[in-house]
Amino acid sequence: MGRLVMKFGGTSVANIDRIRNVARHVKREVDAGHDVAVVVSAMAGKTNELVEWCRDASPMHDAREYDAVVASGEQITAGLLAIVLQGLGIQARSWQGWQIPIRTSDAHASARILEIDGSELINRFKERKEVAVVAGFQGIYPHTGRITTLGRGGSDTSAVAIAAAIHADRCDIYTDVDGVYTTDPRVVPKARRLDKIAFEDMLELASQGAKVLQVRSVELGMVHNMPVFVRSSFDKPEDIDPRGTPPGTLICSEEEIMENHVVTGIAFSKDEAQISVRQIQDKPGVAAAIFGPLADANINVDMIVQNVSEDGATTDLTFTVPASDYTRARDTITGAKARIGYARLDSATDVAKVSVIGSGMRSHAGVAAQAFAALAGRNINIRAITTSEIKFSVLIDAAYTELAVRTLHTLYGLDQV
Ligand code: ADP
Ligand code: ASP
Ligand code: MG
Numbered sequence: 001m002g003r004l005v006m007k008f009g010g011t012s013v014a015n016i017d018r019i020r021n022v023a024r025h026v027k028r029e030v031d032a033g034h035d036v037a038v039v040v041s042a043m044a045g046k047t048n049e050l051v052e053w054c055r056d057a058s059p060m061h062d063a064r065e066y067d068a069v070v071a072s073g074e075q076i077t078a079g080l081l082a083i084v085l086q087g088l089g090i091q092a093r094s095w096q097g098w099q100i101p102i103r104t105s106d107a108h109a110s111a112r113i114l115e116i117d118g119s120e121l122i123n124r125f126k127e128r129k130e131v132a133v134v135a136g137f138q139g140i141y142p143h144t145g146r147i148t149t150l151g152r153g154g155s156d157t158s159a160v161a162i163a164a165a166i167h168a169d170r171c172d173i174y175t176d177v178d179g180v181y182t183t184d185p186r187v188v189p190k191a192r193r194l195d196k197i198a199f200e201d202m203l204e205l206a207s208q209g210a211k212v213l214q215v216r217s218v219e220l221g222m223v224h225n226m227p228v229f230v231r232s233s234f235d236k237p238e239d240i241d242p243r244g245t246p247p248g249t250l251i252c253s254e255e256e257i258m259e260n261h262v263v264t265g266i267a268f269s270k271d272e273a274q275i276s277v278r279q280i281q282d283k284p285g286v287a288a289a290i291f292g293p294l295a296d297a298n299i300n301v302d303m304i305v306q307n308v309s310e311d312g313a314t315t316d317l318t319f320t321v322p323a324s325d326y327t328r329a330r331d332t333i334t335g336a337k338a339r340i341g342y343a344r345l346d347s348a349t350d351v352a353k354v355s356v357i358g359s360g361m362r363s364h365a366g367v368a369a370q371a372f373a374a375l376a377g378r379n380i381n382i383r384a385i386t387t388s389e390i391k392f393s394v395l396i397d398a399a400y401t402e403l404a405v406r407t408l409h410t411l412y413g414l415d416q417v
Contacts, residue, residue: 001035002169003035004036005038005160005162006026007039007155007158008175021233021234023081026090027090029242037163039155047152050072063108067109067111067148071137071147074136091131093124093132094135095132097135097139098145100117101139102162113157116164136158156173161220163226174231174232174233175231179194180213183414184268187268197257197264199221201390202218204355206218208267210265213230227252230251261413262367263358263360264358264360270352273325273351275329278309278316280341286317287306293336299329302320302322304384350397350399351398352396354394356408362389371392
Protein backbone atom coordinates (compact mmCIF):
# COMPACT_ATOMS: atom_id res chain seq x y z
CA MET A 1 0.00 0.00 0.00
CA GLY A 2 1.30 3.40 -0.92
CA ARG A 3 0.41 6.96 -1.70
CA LEU A 4 0.17 8.22 -5.27
CA VAL A 5 -0.45 11.39 -7.22
CA MET A 6 -2.07 10.77 -10.62
CA LYS A 7 -2.02 13.74 -13.00
CA PHE A 8 -4.12 13.82 -16.17
CA GLY A 9 -3.49 16.37 -18.95
CA GLY A 10 -5.94 18.12 -21.26
CA THR A 11 -6.38 15.42 -23.91
CA SER A 12 -6.89 12.83 -21.18
CA VAL A 13 -9.92 14.75 -19.82
CA ALA A 14 -11.10 16.20 -23.14
CA ASN A 15 -14.73 15.01 -22.73
CA ILE A 16 -16.96 13.08 -20.33
CA ASP A 17 -16.04 9.72 -21.88
CA ARG A 18 -12.35 10.36 -21.31
CA ILE A 19 -13.09 11.55 -17.76
CA ARG A 20 -14.86 8.21 -17.20
CA ASN A 21 -11.73 6.47 -18.47
CA VAL A 22 -9.62 8.53 -16.06
CA ALA A 23 -11.95 7.57 -13.21
CA ARG A 24 -11.37 3.89 -13.99
CA HIS A 25 -7.60 4.44 -13.81
CA VAL A 26 -8.12 6.06 -10.40
CA LYS A 27 -10.39 3.23 -9.25
CA ARG A 28 -7.71 0.69 -10.19
CA GLU A 29 -5.21 2.35 -7.84
CA VAL A 30 -7.79 2.83 -5.06
CA ASP A 31 -8.77 -0.85 -5.33
CA ALA A 32 -5.08 -1.74 -5.01
CA GLY A 33 -5.20 -0.03 -1.60
CA HIS A 34 -3.37 3.23 -2.38
CA ASP A 35 -4.12 6.72 -1.06
CA VAL A 36 -4.72 8.79 -4.19
CA ALA A 37 -4.62 12.49 -5.02
CA VAL A 38 -5.55 13.25 -8.61
CA VAL A 39 -4.46 16.46 -10.34
CA VAL A 40 -6.36 17.47 -13.47
CA SER A 41 -5.84 19.94 -16.32
CA ALA A 42 -8.58 21.77 -18.16
CA MET A 43 -10.21 19.95 -21.08
CA ALA A 44 -8.04 20.07 -24.23
CA GLY A 45 -8.25 23.48 -25.90
CA LYS A 46 -10.14 25.07 -23.00
CA THR A 47 -7.24 27.11 -21.62
CA ASN A 48 -6.41 28.41 -25.12
CA GLU A 49 -10.01 29.48 -25.51
CA LEU A 50 -10.01 31.27 -22.13
CA VAL A 51 -6.72 33.04 -22.96
CA GLU A 52 -8.20 34.12 -26.28
CA TRP A 53 -11.30 35.51 -24.54
CA CYS A 54 -9.12 37.63 -22.25
CA ARG A 55 -7.25 39.01 -25.29
CA ASP A 56 -10.52 39.73 -27.05
CA ALA A 57 -11.86 41.53 -23.98
CA SER A 58 -8.76 43.71 -23.89
CA PRO A 59 -5.24 43.22 -25.21
CA MET A 60 -3.93 45.02 -22.10
CA HIS A 61 -5.92 43.02 -19.52
CA ASP A 62 -5.19 42.94 -15.78
CA ALA A 63 -3.10 39.84 -14.96
CA ARG A 64 -5.16 39.16 -11.79
CA GLU A 65 -8.35 38.96 -13.84
CA TYR A 66 -6.61 36.85 -16.49
CA ASP A 67 -5.83 34.36 -13.73
CA ALA A 68 -9.44 34.48 -12.48
CA VAL A 69 -10.57 33.54 -15.99
CA VAL A 70 -8.00 30.93 -17.05
CA ALA A 71 -8.04 29.04 -13.72
CA SER A 72 -11.68 28.17 -14.33
CA GLY A 73 -10.95 25.37 -16.82
CA GLU A 74 -9.38 23.18 -14.14
CA GLN A 75 -12.22 23.89 -11.71
CA ILE A 76 -14.65 22.28 -14.14
CA THR A 77 -12.66 19.08 -14.73
CA ALA A 78 -11.94 18.64 -11.00
CA GLY A 79 -15.66 18.80 -10.21
CA LEU A 80 -16.63 16.52 -13.08
CA LEU A 81 -14.08 13.87 -12.15
CA ALA A 82 -15.23 13.93 -8.52
CA ILE A 83 -18.82 13.39 -9.71
CA VAL A 84 -17.83 10.46 -11.94
CA LEU A 85 -15.71 8.88 -9.18
CA GLN A 86 -18.60 9.15 -6.74
CA GLY A 87 -20.75 7.41 -9.34
CA LEU A 88 -18.30 4.50 -9.22
CA GLY A 89 -18.78 4.30 -5.46
CA ILE A 90 -15.49 6.00 -4.60
CA GLN A 91 -15.31 8.70 -1.91
CA ALA A 92 -13.98 11.74 -3.75
CA ARG A 93 -13.86 15.50 -3.22
CA SER A 94 -12.66 18.27 -5.55
CA TRP A 95 -10.22 20.94 -4.40
CA GLN A 96 -9.32 24.27 -5.93
CA GLY A 97 -5.92 25.77 -5.24
CA TRP A 98 -7.19 28.22 -2.62
CA GLN A 99 -9.08 25.53 -0.72
CA ILE A 100 -6.02 23.40 0.07
CA PRO A 101 -4.33 26.01 0.05
CA ILE A 102 -1.56 26.03 -2.56
CA ARG A 103 0.28 29.23 -1.67
CA THR A 104 2.14 30.93 -4.49
CA SER A 105 4.08 34.09 -5.30
CA ASP A 106 2.20 37.09 -6.69
CA ALA A 107 3.60 36.70 -10.23
CA HIS A 108 0.16 36.41 -11.84
CA ALA A 109 0.12 34.16 -14.93
CA SER A 110 3.50 32.66 -14.00
CA ALA A 111 3.34 32.23 -10.23
CA ARG A 112 5.67 29.93 -8.32
CA ILE A 113 4.42 27.53 -5.67
CA LEU A 114 5.85 28.52 -2.29
CA GLU A 115 4.08 26.21 0.12
CA ILE A 116 1.33 23.60 0.21
CA ASP A 117 -0.48 22.48 3.33
CA GLY A 118 -1.16 18.80 2.66
CA SER A 119 -2.49 18.01 6.14
CA GLU A 120 -6.21 18.06 5.35
CA LEU A 121 -5.74 15.77 2.34
CA ILE A 122 -3.70 13.36 4.46
CA ASN A 123 -6.34 13.41 7.25
CA ARG A 124 -9.01 12.48 4.77
CA PHE A 125 -6.92 9.59 3.39
CA LYS A 126 -6.61 8.27 6.92
CA GLU A 127 -10.12 8.90 8.15
CA ARG A 128 -12.22 7.91 5.14
CA LYS A 129 -9.95 6.86 2.25
CA GLU A 130 -11.20 9.90 0.36
CA VAL A 131 -9.66 10.60 -3.06
CA ALA A 132 -8.61 14.24 -3.49
CA VAL A 133 -9.27 15.66 -6.96
CA VAL A 134 -7.14 18.78 -7.23
CA ALA A 135 -7.51 21.47 -9.88
CA GLY A 136 -4.06 21.85 -11.43
CA PHE A 137 -2.42 25.04 -12.71
CA GLN A 138 -3.69 27.27 -9.90
CA GLY A 139 -2.97 28.57 -6.44
CA ILE A 140 -3.55 31.58 -4.25
CA TYR A 141 -1.39 34.57 -3.34
CA PRO A 142 -2.12 34.65 0.41
CA HIS A 143 -1.45 38.35 0.91
CA THR A 144 -4.30 39.42 -1.39
CA GLY A 145 -6.28 36.18 -1.37
CA ARG A 146 -6.40 36.24 -5.16
CA ILE A 147 -6.21 33.24 -7.51
CA THR A 148 -2.93 32.78 -9.35
CA THR A 149 -1.91 30.48 -12.22
CA LEU A 150 1.42 28.79 -12.74
CA GLY A 151 2.16 29.37 -16.43
CA ARG A 152 1.17 27.18 -19.37
CA GLY A 153 1.60 23.49 -18.70
CA GLY A 154 1.51 24.27 -14.98
CA SER A 155 -0.60 21.30 -13.91
CA ASP A 156 2.53 19.13 -14.09
CA THR A 157 4.05 21.41 -11.47
CA SER A 158 0.90 21.28 -9.32
CA ALA A 159 1.13 17.49 -9.42
CA VAL A 160 4.76 17.19 -8.35
CA ALA A 161 4.29 19.85 -5.66
CA ILE A 162 1.22 18.05 -4.26
CA ALA A 163 3.16 14.78 -4.33
CA ALA A 164 5.90 16.34 -2.20
CA ALA A 165 3.36 17.94 0.16
CA ILE A 166 1.49 14.70 0.87
CA HIS A 167 4.71 12.62 0.95
CA ALA A 168 3.63 10.48 -1.99
CA ASP A 169 5.72 7.53 -3.09
CA ARG A 170 5.48 8.55 -6.75
CA CYS A 171 3.90 11.09 -9.07
CA ASP A 172 2.37 9.54 -12.19
CA ILE A 173 1.91 11.92 -15.13
CA TYR A 174 -0.69 10.44 -17.49
CA THR A 175 -0.61 12.05 -20.91
CA ASP A 176 -1.27 11.40 -24.61
CA VAL A 177 2.07 9.64 -25.21
CA ASP A 178 3.33 6.62 -23.29
CA GLY A 179 6.48 8.19 -21.95
CA VAL A 180 9.37 10.53 -22.63
CA TYR A 181 10.97 9.86 -26.01
CA THR A 182 14.39 10.70 -27.43
CA THR A 183 12.59 13.51 -29.24
CA ASP A 184 8.98 14.49 -29.93
CA PRO A 185 7.49 11.24 -31.31
CA ARG A 186 4.93 13.26 -33.27
CA VAL A 187 7.74 14.80 -35.31
CA VAL A 188 10.18 11.89 -35.51
CA PRO A 189 8.35 8.57 -35.83
CA LYS A 190 11.65 6.77 -35.16
CA ALA A 191 11.94 8.36 -31.71
CA ARG A 192 12.54 5.81 -28.97
CA ARG A 193 10.87 5.71 -25.57
CA LEU A 194 13.29 6.02 -22.68
CA ASP A 195 12.76 3.65 -19.74
CA LYS A 196 14.48 6.08 -17.41
CA ILE A 197 15.87 9.57 -17.67
CA ALA A 198 17.84 11.59 -15.11
CA PHE A 199 16.27 14.75 -13.69
CA GLU A 200 19.18 16.81 -15.13
CA ASP A 201 18.59 15.57 -18.68
CA MET A 202 14.82 15.94 -18.40
CA LEU A 203 15.28 19.48 -17.11
CA GLU A 204 17.29 20.40 -20.20
CA LEU A 205 14.86 18.63 -22.56
CA ALA A 206 11.94 20.50 -21.01
CA SER A 207 13.76 23.86 -20.93
CA GLN A 208 14.70 23.50 -24.58
CA GLY A 209 11.16 22.89 -25.77
CA ALA A 210 9.99 19.31 -25.08
CA LYS A 211 6.61 20.21 -23.67
CA VAL A 212 5.83 16.79 -22.21
CA LEU A 213 6.63 18.22 -18.73
CA GLN A 214 6.68 21.81 -17.51
CA VAL A 215 10.24 22.80 -16.57
CA ARG A 216 9.30 23.77 -13.04
CA SER A 217 7.79 20.34 -12.36
CA VAL A 218 11.13 18.70 -13.15
CA GLU A 219 12.96 21.15 -10.88
CA LEU A 220 10.58 20.32 -8.05
CA GLY A 221 10.97 16.59 -8.69
CA MET A 222 14.72 17.01 -8.44
CA VAL A 223 14.61 19.14 -5.28
CA HIS A 224 12.29 16.72 -3.49
CA ASN A 225 13.78 13.61 -5.11
CA MET A 226 10.24 12.65 -6.09
CA PRO A 227 10.13 9.87 -8.72
CA VAL A 228 7.99 11.05 -11.64
CA PHE A 229 6.58 8.45 -14.01
CA VAL A 230 5.27 9.58 -17.41
CA ARG A 231 2.74 7.17 -18.92
CA SER A 232 -0.28 6.97 -21.21
CA SER A 233 -3.84 7.66 -20.11
CA PHE A 234 -5.13 5.88 -23.22
CA ASP A 235 -4.18 2.41 -22.00
CA LYS A 236 -7.26 0.47 -20.95
CA PRO A 237 -7.41 0.75 -17.15
CA GLU A 238 -8.63 -2.85 -16.81
CA ASP A 239 -5.65 -4.23 -18.79
CA ILE A 240 -3.10 -2.84 -16.35
CA ASP A 241 -1.75 -4.98 -13.55
CA PRO A 242 -1.27 -2.59 -10.60
CA ARG A 243 1.64 -4.76 -9.42
CA GLY A 244 3.37 -4.86 -12.82
CA THR A 245 5.39 -2.17 -14.60
CA PRO A 246 3.38 -0.47 -17.33
CA PRO A 247 5.06 1.19 -20.33
CA GLY A 248 6.35 4.62 -19.41
CA THR A 249 9.39 6.64 -18.43
CA LEU A 250 10.71 7.06 -14.91
CA ILE A 251 12.40 10.38 -14.19
CA CYS A 252 14.82 9.77 -11.38
CA SER A 253 18.24 10.61 -10.01
CA GLU A 254 21.26 9.90 -12.18
CA GLU A 255 22.59 7.20 -9.85
CA GLU A 256 19.59 5.02 -10.62
CA ILE A 257 20.43 4.94 -14.33
CA MET A 258 22.81 2.21 -15.36
CA GLU A 259 23.15 2.86 -19.07
CA ASN A 260 24.58 6.24 -19.81
CA HIS A 261 24.38 7.26 -23.45
CA VAL A 262 26.34 10.28 -24.53
CA VAL A 263 23.23 11.85 -26.07
CA THR A 264 19.90 11.33 -24.31
CA GLY A 265 17.60 13.31 -26.53
CA ILE A 266 16.91 16.21 -28.85
CA ALA A 267 14.55 19.10 -28.23
CA PHE A 268 13.51 21.96 -30.46
CA SER A 269 11.67 25.21 -30.19
CA LYS A 270 10.23 27.48 -32.84
CA ASP A 271 9.36 30.03 -30.21
CA GLU A 272 12.52 32.04 -30.92
CA ALA A 273 13.43 35.36 -32.50
CA GLN A 274 16.86 36.56 -33.54
CA ILE A 275 18.06 40.15 -33.27
CA SER A 276 21.38 41.34 -34.71
CA VAL A 277 22.77 44.71 -33.71
CA ARG A 278 25.17 45.69 -36.52
CA GLN A 279 28.32 47.78 -36.52
CA ILE A 280 28.74 48.64 -32.87
CA GLN A 281 31.92 50.33 -31.65
CA ASP A 282 34.01 47.53 -30.15
CA LYS A 283 34.70 48.99 -26.71
CA PRO A 284 34.11 48.05 -23.06
CA GLY A 285 30.54 48.55 -21.86
CA VAL A 286 28.75 47.80 -25.13
CA ALA A 287 27.33 44.47 -24.03
CA ALA A 288 26.09 46.09 -20.81
CA ALA A 289 24.45 48.90 -22.81
CA ILE A 290 22.51 46.30 -24.85
CA PHE A 291 21.67 43.65 -22.28
CA GLY A 292 21.07 45.99 -19.33
CA PRO A 293 17.90 47.53 -20.81
CA LEU A 294 16.68 44.08 -21.92
CA ALA A 295 17.12 42.76 -18.38
CA ASP A 296 15.30 45.82 -17.01
CA ALA A 297 12.43 45.02 -19.39
CA ASN A 298 12.36 41.45 -17.99
CA ILE A 299 13.29 39.93 -21.34
CA ASN A 300 15.21 36.65 -21.23
CA VAL A 301 18.12 36.61 -23.63
CA ASP A 302 19.23 33.13 -24.62
CA MET A 303 21.93 32.70 -27.28
CA ILE A 304 24.55 35.43 -27.75
CA VAL A 305 27.12 35.62 -30.56
CA GLN A 306 29.58 38.43 -31.18
CA ASN A 307 31.56 38.74 -34.39
CA VAL A 308 33.41 41.28 -36.53
CA SER A 309 31.19 43.43 -38.78
CA GLU A 310 31.42 43.48 -42.56
CA ASP A 311 33.51 46.67 -42.41
CA GLY A 312 36.16 44.88 -40.32
CA ALA A 313 36.34 47.79 -37.88
CA THR A 314 33.23 47.38 -35.75
CA THR A 315 31.45 44.47 -34.16
CA ASP A 316 28.04 42.76 -34.59
CA LEU A 317 26.10 41.29 -31.68
CA THR A 318 23.45 38.65 -32.34
CA PHE A 319 21.13 37.27 -29.68
CA THR A 320 17.84 35.42 -29.34
CA VAL A 321 14.74 36.13 -27.26
CA PRO A 322 11.41 34.27 -26.90
CA ALA A 323 9.20 35.03 -29.92
CA SER A 324 6.57 36.52 -27.59
CA ASP A 325 9.10 39.16 -26.43
CA TYR A 326 10.40 39.97 -29.90
CA THR A 327 8.63 43.32 -30.46
CA ARG A 328 9.42 44.54 -26.96
CA ALA A 329 13.06 43.53 -27.34
CA ARG A 330 13.40 45.33 -30.67
CA ASP A 331 11.77 48.46 -29.28
CA THR A 332 14.03 48.35 -26.21
CA ILE A 333 17.17 48.25 -28.37
CA THR A 334 15.89 50.96 -30.70
CA GLY A 335 15.07 53.10 -27.66
CA ALA A 336 18.64 52.73 -26.38
CA LYS A 337 20.24 53.37 -29.79
CA ALA A 338 21.93 56.64 -28.77
CA ARG A 339 23.56 54.98 -25.77
CA ILE A 340 24.63 51.82 -27.60
CA GLY A 341 25.71 53.44 -30.84
CA TYR A 342 25.09 51.07 -33.76
CA ALA A 343 24.39 51.36 -37.49
CA ARG A 344 21.58 48.87 -38.14
CA LEU A 345 19.23 46.37 -36.53
CA ASP A 346 18.40 43.10 -38.35
CA SER A 347 15.95 40.56 -37.08
CA ALA A 348 14.37 37.21 -37.95
CA THR A 349 11.39 35.44 -36.46
CA ASP A 350 11.37 32.39 -38.74
CA VAL A 351 14.11 30.70 -36.76
CA ALA A 352 14.25 27.60 -34.55
CA LYS A 353 16.56 26.33 -31.88
CA VAL A 354 17.54 22.67 -31.94
CA SER A 355 19.21 21.34 -28.79
CA VAL A 356 21.12 18.11 -28.21
CA ILE A 357 21.08 16.97 -24.59
CA GLY A 358 23.00 14.34 -22.65
CA SER A 359 24.74 14.25 -19.28
CA GLY A 360 27.20 11.84 -20.94
CA MET A 361 28.62 14.85 -22.83
CA ARG A 362 30.46 15.82 -19.65
CA SER A 363 32.99 13.12 -20.35
CA HIS A 364 33.00 13.10 -24.17
CA ALA A 365 34.65 15.62 -26.46
CA GLY A 366 33.68 16.38 -30.06
CA VAL A 367 29.96 15.63 -29.75
CA ALA A 368 28.95 19.06 -31.04
CA ALA A 369 31.52 19.03 -33.85
CA GLN A 370 29.85 15.91 -35.28
CA ALA A 371 26.54 17.75 -35.40
CA PHE A 372 27.97 20.76 -37.20
CA ALA A 373 29.39 18.49 -39.90
CA ALA A 374 26.12 16.55 -40.25
CA LEU A 375 24.07 19.75 -40.57
CA ALA A 376 26.51 21.14 -43.13
CA GLY A 377 26.07 17.89 -45.06
CA ARG A 378 22.36 18.71 -45.27
CA ASN A 379 23.09 22.29 -46.30
CA ILE A 380 21.58 23.67 -43.09
CA ASN A 381 23.12 26.98 -42.11
CA ILE A 382 23.82 27.59 -38.43
CA ARG A 383 23.05 31.14 -37.32
CA ALA A 384 24.21 30.85 -33.71
CA ILE A 385 25.54 28.23 -31.30
CA THR A 386 25.56 27.87 -27.53
CA THR A 387 27.06 25.11 -25.46
CA SER A 388 26.95 24.09 -21.83
CA GLU A 389 28.18 21.09 -19.90
CA ILE A 390 25.40 18.71 -20.90
CA LYS A 391 23.84 20.42 -23.91
CA PHE A 392 24.46 22.39 -27.06
CA SER A 393 22.01 24.32 -29.21
CA VAL A 394 22.04 25.61 -32.76
CA LEU A 395 19.85 28.31 -34.22
CA ILE A 396 18.69 27.56 -37.77
CA ASP A 397 15.98 28.59 -40.24
CA ALA A 398 12.66 27.27 -38.94
CA ALA A 399 11.92 25.57 -42.27
CA TYR A 400 14.75 23.07 -41.58
CA THR A 401 13.71 22.16 -38.04
CA GLU A 402 12.36 18.68 -38.74
CA LEU A 403 15.21 17.83 -41.11
CA ALA A 404 17.79 18.95 -38.55
CA VAL A 405 16.15 17.02 -35.71
CA ARG A 406 15.91 13.84 -37.81
CA THR A 407 19.49 14.18 -39.02
CA LEU A 408 20.85 14.56 -35.49
CA HIS A 409 18.59 11.83 -34.14
CA THR A 410 20.11 9.38 -36.61
CA LEU A 411 23.63 10.74 -36.14
CA TYR A 412 23.64 9.99 -32.42
CA GLY A 413 22.17 6.51 -32.81
CA LEU A 414 18.84 7.38 -31.23
CA ASP A 415 16.60 5.91 -33.96
CA GLN A 416 14.42 2.98 -33.05
CA VAL A 417 15.72 -0.18 -34.66
P1 ADP B 1 -0.77 17.10 -21.44
O1 ADP B 1 -1.97 17.77 -22.04
O2 ADP B 1 -1.06 15.70 -21.01
O3 ADP B 1 -0.11 17.92 -20.38
P2 ADP B 1 1.21 17.94 -23.38
O4 ADP B 1 0.63 18.22 -24.73
O5 ADP B 1 1.51 19.10 -22.50
O6 ADP B 1 0.26 16.90 -22.64
O7 ADP B 1 2.55 17.08 -23.52
C1 ADP B 1 2.54 15.89 -24.27
C2 ADP B 1 3.12 16.14 -25.66
O8 ADP B 1 4.51 16.46 -25.54
C3 ADP B 1 3.11 14.94 -26.56
O9 ADP B 1 1.89 14.83 -27.25
C4 ADP B 1 4.29 15.18 -27.50
O10 ADP B 1 3.88 15.64 -28.77
C5 ADP B 1 5.08 16.29 -26.82
N1 ADP B 1 6.50 16.00 -26.68
C6 ADP B 1 7.51 16.84 -27.03
N2 ADP B 1 8.69 16.28 -26.81
C7 ADP B 1 8.47 15.05 -26.30
C8 ADP B 1 9.33 13.98 -25.89
N3 ADP B 1 10.66 14.09 -25.93
N4 ADP B 1 8.75 12.85 -25.44
C9 ADP B 1 7.40 12.73 -25.37
N5 ADP B 1 6.54 13.71 -25.76
C10 ADP B 1 7.06 14.86 -26.23
N1 ASP C 1 -4.56 23.96 -18.64
C1 ASP C 1 -3.25 24.59 -18.51
C2 ASP C 1 -2.63 24.81 -19.86
O1 ASP C 1 -3.18 24.41 -20.86
C3 ASP C 1 -2.35 23.86 -17.57
C4 ASP C 1 -1.98 22.45 -18.02
O2 ASP C 1 -2.65 21.83 -18.81
O3 ASP C 1 -0.98 21.94 -17.49
O4 ASP C 1 -1.57 25.40 -19.95
MG1 MG D 1 1.22 19.57 -20.49
